[in-house]
Amino acid sequence: MNRKTLVLPAVAGLLAPVLAACGGSDSGSKSGDAIVVGTTDRFTVTSDAPAPLDPAYAYDVGTWNILRQTVQTLLTQPKGEGVPVPEAAESCSFTDSGNERYACKLREGLKFANGDAVTAADVKFSIERALHINADSGVATLLNTIDTVETQGEREVIFHLKTADATFPYKLSTPVAGIVNPKNYDKRKLRDGFEVDGSGPYTFKAEVEDNAIVSATFAKNPSYKGSVEVKNDEVVMRAFRNAKLMGEAIDKGDIDVMTRAMSPAQIDKLDAGSDANVDLVDMPGLEIRYLAFNTNASTVKSKAVRQAMAQVINRGELVSKVYGTQAEPLYSLVPATLTGHSNSFFNKYGDPSAAKAKNLLAKAGISTPVKLTLHYTTDHYGSATKQEFEILQKQLNGSGLFDVSIQGHPWATFRPAEKKGDYDVYGMGWFPDFPDADNFLAPFLDKGNFLGSPYSNGTIRRTLIPESRREADRLNAAKSLTEIQDIVAEDVPVLPLWQGKQYVAARDNITGVSYALNSSSTLQLWELSRGVSG
Structure with a gap:
């Protein structure tokens, strides 16, 4: 049947x-x-990305799905949903009231596939290696709240954090925290191939x-x-x-x-x-798609240009024409199904309006039509990506305020060029590292973000992200998370488009x-x- x-x-x-x-x-x-x-x-494997499967480098859903089968982490996300559960660890927990000291005890008798014993020293080596290499993929930022890693005997590992981080158990369930054998992985450099x-x-x-x-x-x-x-x-x-x-x-x-x-x-x-x-x-899925901006680029340096794009783009039309019931319009970086979501972009811009967009550009003294190129990857997010960008092009040009062209690139060249800042505007997708609103905000907005974005907001980085991470009950983090989303809607360093199944x-x-x-x-x-x- x-x-x-x-x-x-x-x-x-x-x-x-x-x-x-x-x-x-x-x-x-x-x-x-x-x-x-x-x-x-x-x-x-390319000259720009010679080590795609090294846990200290890999940071996309495809390579992570190879690593999750092969490289063990202390914790793992459970079969359904919920907080991470022990994997290589026998047990893990915060041992203080401030969420700044996290201790794990390894399972007894753990071995690498070659028969070598897995010890607490190997965990320490693996975490410190990822932080030391600090690859340009940005994956090491997931571990940036770690201050020091301590071992006690062969089986106990203690993480001392720089600041409270209630999301830390989730981060230990991601491949960047994968346990590798020092015999096979150099502490100072990535493993190519x-x-x-x-x-x-x-x-x-x-x-x-x-x-x-x-x-x-x-x-x-x-x-x-x-x-x-x-x-x-x-x-x-x-x-x-x-x-x-x-x-x-x-x-x-x-x-x-x-x-x-x-x-x-x-x-x-x-x-x-x-x-x-x-x-x-x-x-259910938490995949999102969005436009990202090199906010230092002359074409989109003025936030009025980015705001005008947010005012013109019709997410409902985009989704219905390309994805039908397989996706939904998204008005924040945080998916609608997660605690802490706010419809910040809809609250600020409402329904699409070329007239409102024209006023935004006029007040900022921006001459129209604004000439832009939207870049997308041809082989990473699915065959419908080209059609999606053709509709975005039509919507923006149809407003009379933009003169947009589009260019597609294979992922092997697209991702390195994006990180170098070669594109002013480009389309990206995000598959979360873990199901928490923090992981839809910090990777794009914190220091050393994975996009390599020059956008920096001190309130977000120094106050709101740390505030939200202090709350073990994620409902209590909603106020800080909403403030972050409202700032993003105002400044538009990224422009969310849709959330998919x-x-x-x-x-x-x-x-x-x-x-x-x-x-x-x-x-x-x-x-x-x-x-x-x-």
């Missing part, structure tokens, strides 16, 4: 129900017992052509000790150039599971039950698909298995 499998939205602290796909057992991949997963994520070694659920081996991964094998790690139950022996991930080729592969049974990024048309087709052997699973498609003899992704878009390959349910 073909049907759409829906995981209902989960509230933090609650566990989403498991709804498994149902159907016959006469379908499946042509790769033996290994479960084959397709993706359009691109994993490449596609080798990954850790103590996670799987070992990893990549098949590479032209400096890009075309296929990767995740084999069950017999030495693994942790909180997850690995339900398969081997998963093969295949990288496709586009969603069309990935869709053809699942139709033919060459792959078992199809992950990000399917095209909107593919999702609609599967949702309608077009394939009796393939089921579509949708689940997430989807996985699987042939009907694959179970565990409902947990293949969590709300932070973390791929959990260990949940997949072969079988029949229904």
Whole structure:
């Protein structure tokens, strides 16, 4: 039986129900017992990014989804939703009332895949390594509240923080805090290429052509000790150039599971039950898309230009024409489903209005039309990105206030150029490191932010972010978080566009698909298995 499998939205602290796909057992991949997963994520080595899989460098959803299978962290995000739970650790907790001292005790008998013991010293090495290297990806900023790391014996690690940080347990569940073996990772430099070694659920081996991964094998790690139950022996991930080729592969049974990024048309087709052997699973997601600005660039240095763009862009039209019911308009960096969300952009700008935008530009003495180029990546966020930018171009030019052109670039060149400040305006997506409003604000606005943005607001950095992190009860952080969002709506260093759902498609003899992704878009390959349910 073909049907759409829906995981209902989960509230933090609650566990989403498991709804498994149902159907016959006469379908499946042509790769033996290994479960084959397709993706359009691109994993490449370039001169600008020679170490894409080093935990001290990696900072995008695709590379993190490789590391989460292979490199163990002290904590991990639970199967459903809620606060992080112990993984390499046996236990972790704040040991003071001020959320400034955090202690973890490792599980007994932990080993790296090569048989070496995992010790507290290895944890200390790994964390200090990421901070010391401080890669230009910006990932080390997740650990920037750490002052010192202390060990006591072989199994105890104590983190002394510079300031209170109630989100710190979430940060220890991210790959930048992954535990690596000092034998394989130099403390002073990144590990180039596609080798990954850790103590996670799987070992990893990549098949590479032209400096890009075309296929990767995740084999069950017999030495693994942790909180997850690995339900398969081997998963093969295949990288496709586009969603069309990935869709053809699942139709033919060459792959078992199809992950990000399917095209909107593919999702609609599967949702309608077009394939009796393939089921579509949708689940709540926290993915957002936004425009970012190099606020030092002459074209957008005046916030009036950025405000005028915020006043003109019609999110509702954009979403309906490109993504339909697969996305929703977003009026803040913080998704509507998270505690602390505020509709700050709608509160300030209301409905789209060219007349209001014209007044903003006139008051600032900006001549029109304002000439801009919007840059986007052609191969990282899905095949609909070009259409999205064509509509943005039409909306802005249709106001008579802008003269916009658009340019697409492959991710391998787009991301380094963005970090260097080569683009005045560019489109980005964000898959959260962890499901908390802080992670939709600090990475864009704090010192050393991952965009490399020159925008700096002292009130946000010195007062509001620290205030919000002092609150273990995140409801109590709402006031500070709302103030941050209101400042962003006023200054527009970034312009939020939409929030999306997430989807996985699987042939009907694959179970565990409902947990293949969590709300932070973390791929959990260990949940997949072969079988029949229904």
